Amino acid sequence: MGRAMRRGMARIPHIPDDALEERFVRSSGPGGQNVNKVETAVELRLNLNRLDMGEYMARRLATLAGRRITQDGVLVIQAQRFRTQDRNRTDARERLDELLAKAAEPPPPTRRATKPSYGAQMRRLEGKKLRSGVKKLRGNKPPAD
Template identity: 65%
Template sequence: MVRIPVIPEAAIEEHFLRASGPGGQNVNKVESAVQLRLDLARAGLPEAILARLVKLAGRRVTGEGVLVIEASRHRSQDRNRTDARERLMAMLAKAAEPPPPPRRATRPTRASKERRLEGKAHRGGVKKLRTEKPRPE
């Protein structure tokens, strides 16, 4: 199990804004979308996790080093807020996973080479049987 680092509340900022897209009478007057901003400098993350998080986030990290997550899937502000925080935690969990070790090159064994060549010869034989032989006249 991967241990997710604890983020101090001071590093997280939330702004509420009006969600775009179609909606009823509610859409033009209720600020239900959430923009969660995590200041990576104040987050206190280890260097390795921080580097993986920045790579994982891609364009969601601003030039000032702030990770921005926007959530507007739901109609209620509270559900969007929860959704944004869950997405942040999922991103942190993925960044906290250590990368897999690099693949070590191996060489095929003699037996596996022979099996491969036998399989090719067998397949070629099957195809050769499919060819139409000329009929004697």
């Protein structure tokens, strides 16, 4: 069971159809004659301004996505691992879902400040006195009474 499952399922916002845009472009890299003719790479663009998400999730998504978010608030995911449009489209959607799920995870619980008990404070001070006495005995002159 993962961390997100233990703390409760993260709420991934609904993505409206008009917020998503797919563009097919030519893949870079090796691929023979096919690479120069067929547009198999997918550029998935999600307009984050159209999503209904909380402030925490928006900040976390911006941190996780980094330079993949444009100044206009559009998240761009490029997928070109596979040789077909369909598999690249599926890959881009899966990567988008993973990114949104990670951003929607609730923040870890913060540490609650506690105060040491009276007994613990006294034991600490007693230990400091003992240590101080040991160090005083190390001096060149005899201890003053």
